[in-house]
Amino acid sequence: DTGVSQDPRHKITKRGQNVTFRCDPISEHNRLYWYRQTLGQGPEFLTYFQNEAQLEKSRLLSDRFSAERPKGSFSTLEIQRTEQGDSAMYLCASSLAQGNEKLFFGSGTQLSVL
Amino acid sequence: GQQLNQSPQSMFIQEGEDVSMNCTSSSIFNTWLWYKQDPGEGPVLLIALYKAGELTSNGRLTAQFGITRKDSFLNISASIPSDVGIYFCAGQLNSNDMRFGAGTRLTVKP
Numbered sequence: 351d352t353g354v355s356q357d358p359r360h361k362i363t364k365r366g367q368n369v370t371f372r373c374d375p376i377s378e379h380n381r382l383y384w385y386r387q388t389l390g391q392g393p394e395f396l397t398y399f400q401n402e403a404q405l406e407k408s409r410l411l412s413d414r415f416s417a418e419r420p421k422g423s424f425s426t427l428e429i430q431r432t433e434q435g436d437s438a439m440y441l442c443a444s445s446l447a448q449g450n451e452k453l454f455f456g457s458g459t460q461l462s463v464l
Numbered sequence: 465g466q467q468l469n470q471s472p473q474s475m476f477i478q479e480g481e482d483v484s485m486n487c488t489s490s491s492i493f494n495t496w497l498w499y500k501q502d503p504g505e506g507p508v509l510l511i512a513l514y515k516a517g518e519l520t521s522n523g524r525l526t527a528q529f530g531i532t533r534k535d536s537f538l539n540i541s542a543s544i545p546s547d548v549g550i551y552f553c554a555g556q557l558n559s560n561d562m563r564f565g566a567g568t569r570l571t572v573k574p
Contacts, residue, residue, distance in 0.1 A: 392564030
């Protein structure tokens with residue numbers, strides 16, 4: 351396993367469409383995080399999972415956003431009825447829950463909503 | 465929420481020069497981390513700091529966790545062209561999310 355992988359790398363969609371992104375974490379990592387990053391800013395926390403349980407959600411995560419990690423391995427992030435303001439880089443990260451959090455990030459999915 | 469102020473916003477330096485950037489917060493953090501991000505890629509972890517006053521090196525990089533737990537700095541010595549990128553500080557308190565600064569964009573002229 352070479353690291354966190356995300357698919358797709360780029361997604362262009364029309365406003366109002368639904369999109370789904372996938373993240374495969376480092377295999378032995380039990381924590382998985384989703385972040386959003388807009389141009390000129392640092393990543394902003396969206397949500398995280400420990401194994402299959404979603405333990406925390408940011409207020410940035412509107413009800414159009416839903417994340418799942420059904421078997422505690424890969425995760426999906428779905429955005430329904432996309433808006434132009436959803437355009438951003440969506441980053442996934444994983445870590446071992448051992449008290450000292452080192453997050454390892456994937457290359458991200460760049461979403462453009464037209 | 466916790467606000468991280470990272471400075472400078474950008475730096476233009478000559479190859480071989482040393483670089484210093486810092487991050488301050490109004491909140492206390494238990495962990496400080498420094499990441500580097502290249503265009504179109506995710507952030508890559510450079511250094512992690514876990515104790516107030518801790519000074520840690522990774523090759524030409526040195527980072528310190530401030531005594532007050534509200535700040536951290538990153539130094540890069542003898543910069544080279546591949547140091548170009550955006551450097552982010554990140555702080556974590558006890559919650560399970562990590563807060564990032566807005567980044568320092570580094571340009572190195574050969």
